Amino acid sequence: MLILRPPSPPLSGASRPRLLPRTRLAPLLIVSSSSPSSSKSRRTEDDYHAILKALNSNGRRVPRKSLGQHYMLNSSVNEELVNVAGVNDGDLVLEIGPGTGSLTNVLIKAGASVIAIEKDPHMVVLVKERFGSTDQLMVLQEDFTKCHIRSQLSSFMESKNSTGHELKRAKVVANIPFNISTDVVKQLLPMGDIISDVVLLLQDEAALRLTDVSLRKTEHRPVNIFVNFYSDPEYKFKVERSNFFPQPNVDAAVVRFKLKLISDYPPVISTKSFFSMVNSAFNGKRKMLRRSLQHICPALEIEAALMNVGLPTTSRPEELTLDDFVKLHNEIEKV
Numbered sequence: 001m002l003i004l005r006p007p008s009p010p011l012s013g014a015s016r017p018r019l020l021p022r023t024r025l026a027p028l029l030i031v032s033s034s035s036p037s038s039s040k041s042r043r044t045e046d047d048y049h050a051i052l053k054a055l056n057s058n059g060r061r062v063p064r065k066s067l068g069q070h071y072m073l074n075s076s077v078n079e080e081l082v083n084v085a086g087v088n089d090g091d092l093v094l095e096i097g098p099g100t101g102s103l104t105n106v107l108i109k110a111g112a113s114v115i116a117i118e119k120d121p122h123m124v125v126l127v128k129e130r131f132g133s134t135d136q137l138m139v140l141q142e143d144f145t146k147c148h149i150r151s152q153l154s155s156f157m158e159s160k161n162s163t164g165h166e167l168k169r170a171k172v173v174a175n176i177p178f179n180i181s182t183d184v185v186k187q188l189l190p191m192g193d194i195i196s197d198v199v200l201l202l203q204d205e206a207a208l209r210l211t212d213v214s215l216r217k218t219e220h221r222p223v224n225i226f227v228n229f230y231s232d233p234e235y236k237f238k239v240e241r242s243n244f245f246p247q248p249n250v251d252a253a254v255v256r257f258k259l260k261l262i263s264d265y266p267p268v269i270s271t272k273s274f275f276s277m278v279n280s281a282f283n284g285k286r287k288m289l290r291r292s293l294q295h296i297c298p299a300l301e302i303e304a305a306l307m308n309v310g311l312p313t314t315s316r317p318e319e320l321t322l323d324d325f326v327k328l329h330n331e332i333e334k335v
């Protein structure tokens with residue numbers, strides 16, 4: 001276990017900025033041994049004081065719950081996110097929800113070109129003011145769940161390529177609002193042709209669920225098949241709730257998804273019908289596949305297909321690995 005020291009303490013009452021209430025900071029942030037960074041505590045410009053000052057500047061308001069605005073108070077966590085993604089000079093990074101720009105700052109310092117997508121117009125102004133003079137940042141005021149991220153990224157990459165730069169695949173590094181986690185994962189993971197790594201700060205429970213590969217659990221869901229089809233996920237470390245302002249009701253965790261190249265996807269005859277079969281398989285809890293897949297072909301044919309791929313005819317969806325689903329799908333499609 002690697003233990004990071006806590007961030008700098010909150011200010012005393014007298015010098016604290018107006019508007020926003022005081023928060024308690026994490027006693028310790030515990031980071032798993034797989035985390036690559038140093039254990040040194042660094043007091044940087046994005047501590048408690050700086051975040052509150054930024055939020056209070058120009059009469060800005062309290063964080064909006066509906067936008068999942070829980071700002072990171074601990075710069076070490078931002079540095080860890082950047083380390084986990086292996087961001088290097090010249091990388092192109094997509095950041096979702098830059099907020100006050102604390103993570104953006106670390107990304108820019110690492111030499112990345114950053115495309116930041118922010119829904120809140122106040123935060124867009126704030127982050128543009130903060131990094132006004134750099135050509136390493138492009139801020140788009142958009143709702144990530146509604147924007148065409150592939151075309152945004154592709155056109156940025158093309159413009160860089162036309163200037164003679166050789167660009168690798170992009171990376172995504174973000175402390176996202178917990179309520180759009182599923183959207184983010186569903187949109188980004190199938191983009192392995194232009195994105196290599198997706199490193200996200202997620203709600204701890206979601207992080208555990210998305211990276212869990214164990215079978216026979218009620219948590220084993222179509223989303224696990226989806227995640228493992230398109231990526232190699234890894235739970236990196238837990239981030240306690242007291243590292244955020246305002247403090248959420250749950251802890252968070254950093255997850256890295258290493259995206260597969262298209263040539264490394266499991267060989268299914270049709271991706272669309274594969275995921276349609278997986279979704280049907282999990283419809284109707286505890287049902288055997290020979291019943292839940294009956295709308296695709298007769299039960300006897302499902303049983304034959306299960307036997308042909310070496311599975312019991314009584315199999316239930318939570319007992320199948322990704323590989324089993326791939327084999328079963330291809331067997332059924334052959335019929």
Ligand SMILES: C[S@@+](CC[C@H](N)C(=O)[O-])C[C@H]1O[C@@H](n2cnc3c(N)ncnc32)[C@H](O)[C@@H]1O
Nearest residue numbers: 067070071072097098099118119120143144175
């Ligand atoms: C959890 S805060 C993180 C802020 C900052 N990155 C940090 O670490 O302190 C989430 C940010 O995402 C923004 N946001 C919320 N919903 C969004 C959406 N649908 N699209 C883009 N940004 C969004 C919020 O306004 C907020 O700035």
